[in-house]
Amino acid sequence: xxxxxxxxxxxxxxxxxxxxxxxxxxxxxxxxxxxxxxxxxxxxxxxxxxxxxxxxxxxxxxxxxxxxxxxxxxxxxxxxxxxxxxxxxxxxxxxxxxxxxxxxxxxxxxxxxxxxxxxxxxxxxxxxxxxxxxxxxxxxxxxxxxxxxxxxxxxxxxxxxxxxxxxxxxxxxxxxxxxxxxxxxxxxxxxxxxxxxxxxxxxxxxxxxxxxxxxxxxxxxxxxxxxxxxxxxxxxxxxxxx
Ligand code: ADP
Ligand code: MG
Numbered sequence: 001x002x003x004x005x006x007x008x009x010x011x012x013x014x015x016x017x018x019x020x021x022x023x024x025x026x027x028x029x030x031x032x033x034x035x036x037x038x039x040x041x042x043x044x045x046x047x048x049x050x051x052x053x054x055x056x057x058x059x060x061x062x063x064x065x066x067x068x069x070x071x072x073x074x075x076x077x078x079x080x081x082x083x084x085x086x087x088x089x090x091x092x093x094x095x096x097x098x099x100x101x102x103x104x105x106x107x108x109x110x111x112x113x114x115x116x117x118x119x120x121x122x123x124x125x126x127x128x129x130x131x132x133x134x135x136x137x138x139x140x141x142x143x144x145x146x147x148x149x150x151x152x153x154x155x156x157x158x159x160x161x162x163x164x165x166x167x168x169x170x171x172x173x174x175x176x177x178x179x180x181x182x183x184x185x186x187x188x189x190x191x192x193x194x195x196x197x198x199x200x201x202x203x204x205x206x207x208x209x210x211x212x213x214x215x216x217x218x219x220x221x222x223x224x225x226x227x228x229x230x231x232x233x234x235x236x237x238x239x240x241x242x
Contacts, residue, residue, distance in 0.1 A: 002061075003028040003169060003200050004049065009058035010071075011044055011224075018044045019055070020224040026169075026217075029198040033211040033232070036221035042204040045221070046171045049202070050091050051084055062087050063168055089117060092162030096174040098154045100146045106133060106157045107142040110164050118165065125164070132160040136190050152183030159190055170194065172203040212236055 004026035011019040018041045026032050034042050047053040049060060054075075059068040065083050069075060100109050110129040114120040120128075133142055136156040146154050155175055162170060172191065176184040188210050195201060195214050205211065211218055211232055218235040220228040228235045 002026055003063055004202070005059070005061040006049070007059045009045070009048060009055050009060065011041075011048060011053060011055045018224050019048070022058070022221075022224070022226055024219060024226070024229075026200060026202060028200050030200060030216040031195045031214050032202045032217045032219060033215035034202065034204045034219045034221055035206065035208070035211065036219075036227075040221045041224040042221055043173050046093070046173050046202065046204060049169075050093055050171060051088055062091070089113075089165055090168045092165060092167035092170040094155070094158050094162055094170070094172045094175050096177045098146070098151070098158045098178075100154055100157055100161070102146050105143050105145055106138060106149065106160075109146075109157055110161045113161070114164050129160070129164060132163050133157070135163075135193075136160045137186065150183055151179045152186045155179065155187050156190055159187075159194075163194075168200065170199055170201045172201065172205070174204050174206070176205065176207060208236060 002025040004024070006022060006024040009019050009022040010017070022045060034045065036042055044053060048055050055069045057069050057071045059066060065087060067075065101112070104112065107126060107129050110132060111122070111125040114125040114128070115122055130142060133139065136159055138153060138156055138160070141149065141153065146157070149157065175191070176187050179187065184207070188207060191201070191203065191210070192214055215232045217229065218232045219226055220235060
């Protein structure tokens with residue numbers, strides 16, 4: 001069974017329908033890249049998966065836990081609050097604008113939730129946090145504050161912070177869009193490494209070369225609908241995606 005199954009997902013803001021019957025299946029260990037023009041609903045889709053938005057209709061199942069919404073947004077099949085909370089903890093999200101805590105060092109950013117939410121000991125969290133920072137190429141920068149780091153380094157801290165929660169699913173919303181072109185490659189290299197380690201990932205990006213190389217599945221979203229879906233070689237060949 002797929003790790004993530006979405007059926008008929010619909011979401012409107014006021015009278016504007018932003019997601020219009022989206023279906024999506026993501027297998028464990030696979031990389032799904034979502035492309036599409038600005039305003040096509042990519043961020044809203046990720047936010048629904050992470051319970052940051054409430055859909056108006058459809059079903060979302062993560063790791064076998066199904067939540068279903070009726071046409072008017074009423075929750076038809078509820079998940080216990082603690083299941084939703086548990087899911088949220090295990091779905092890592094990385095944003096375009098990093099969203100690090102500016103007054104905390106890189107290591108403090110990474111260990112905050114494992115200690116505060118998962119109840120890990122500081123010692124264990126820091127040991128693992130250092131290893132994660134090393135994994136994203138930030139060995140030696142544990143004590144740096146975000147303002148002392150480049151955008152690419154900040155985004156790599158954000159990725160390490162998400163990984164520190166042992167996510168079953170990682171969501172990336174245009175993780176390189178805010179970066180100087182020279183810094184895009186170092187962040188994509190981290191994503192590539194995660195993919196090679198079998199991390200289940202859904203990545204919204206305009207980096208088509210990355211999608212071609214790393215994605216198992218490419219989804220083209222347009223006007224809130226899945227316009228095309230399939231392996232990159234099929235979907236990206238001469239398809240205008242933006
Ligand atoms: P994308 O990420 O593909 O650029 P979004 O999911 O951010 O698209 O937005 C899709 C549409 O929904 C846009 O027209 C956007 O203005 C609108 N939208 C997104 N979030 C909200 C919100 N909280 N309230 C009202 N409209 C929103
Ligand atoms: Mg967006």
